[in-house]
Amino acid sequence: MAPSVPHTHADAALHMKQIALDNQRRKIRRLRAKLTTERRESAATKEGLETKVSSLERDLQIHRCDNHSLRNKVTLCHTDIDRRISQLVEAKKEHKTNQLALEASHKTIAGLTEIGIYTIQEAEDTIQEQHLIIEALVEEKASLLQKIQGLQEDNGAPAPFDDEWEEEPNMADNRRSDSNNGGEGSSNSRGGLSREDLMAIATIVATTLQGLGTHGGLDRGRNVSRWSNEPDQAVRVEGGAPRSMDGASNCSDQFSLVSPRFETRSVRLGPDGTGSGPAGKAPAVVAGARRTITKTRRWSRRRMKGRSAV
Template sequence: MSVSVSGPDILVVSELTRCIIRLGNQIWHFQGSGRISDLGERPDSDFSSVNCSEIPMEMAPSAPRTRAVAALRMKQIALDNQGRMIRCLRAQLAGERRGLATMKKELEDTQVALEASHKVITGLTEIGLSMSKKIEKMKAKKQKAKENHVVCHQKFQARIHEAEDSMQAQHLIVEALVEEKDSLLQTIQGLQEANNAPAPFDDEWEEDRKNNRKKKRLRIFLWRGRDR
């Protein structure tokens, strides 16, 4: 796994590289002169555990190299720690990215569900509006039919009253004519009796009079039945 290094780290690495090259040259120089041949048998040849008090006087010039190696190791440890921290942060970032991807997918699914719900609600709203319009039209038709029925009923009642008034007037006329006929027949009969003349129409007159009375009673009965 590659580790990204910032600008200051690059400077540190380049400085360490120069130190390592310089230390390598010095070690090669001292090995050539045989002044550190006795240190080749020590297991800790990188001078990390060498105490300054153990160094003989002739090895005094190697003290700066020991400090440089220690500083180099500390910087290497710091770089390793930074690398581990970077890897950890990258792992956390990858986990967060996966979580964000999951959340994005859930949000997309939720958005799709919301759009579907919105379409359903829109369809139901349109159906409700259409049904409301149909109900309003049906109410208007019903109200109009009711008004027409009331008007027709009023017209029919007016015609019935007109017919009843006409029949009543005709009935009164018929009664007046019958009474006039009766009075005329009585006048004729009186004149015939005064002249001692026979009454040729006595039987017919009596029969007509009885029939007229029956008709009159029938008309009165029928008229009273209608009034009820």
């Protein structure tokens, strides 16, 4: 049915107002719906933004921690680099010092080599001189041996000395009394060289020993033996290697004076001519020879007195 047509002007105005109110109501409802939708969207957006902000804050905190650890690592790296640089500097200084020390050691070795060569040459010269001295001693030994053999041939018997030739005065008196009484303890009963001849031989031996001390042939550490039981030798040169009687051997620093039927005793000579033997019992060579001569002279004087008394 068609709408009613307003009959009057007032009805028309009221109808227009009613239409306008209806339009406003619809518009308000649309705006309210739109506002509600926008509120929902804004709430969702707000939640999303808050979530994003929180995640960004967490990421920022993580980055800050990472930056802190990275800063610590960089600091450690710088410290290690500084330490390595200081070590390299010290190694460079040490290398330079080692080079200087090596150069100094090379110079020292060169100097010591020259000194060693010079010392070796001096030692070779000394060894040659000692060889010459030993040859002279061997020749003198041969002459002494010939003299002793000649004296033995002149007397027609071997030397009468025994192992008790250095005896006490009372023992010598006892033996002299035995000889005066016709006993068998004296040297007269055995026959042979006289005491004067043997004293001359001892004097020759002492002179030889003094010559050894003055010629420089006997240095510190050399050994001298006094007597030996071997019957046919007068002087023997001993050393680290075997030496023949003709002296054809290397240089030695040990000598022995050998007389028939005498006991060998080693003597260590020092730089002042004094010496010591095994266990400190052997005397110096020169002093021992002098004591031997003195005792022989005393014994000879007593013997002569005994003969004169008889």
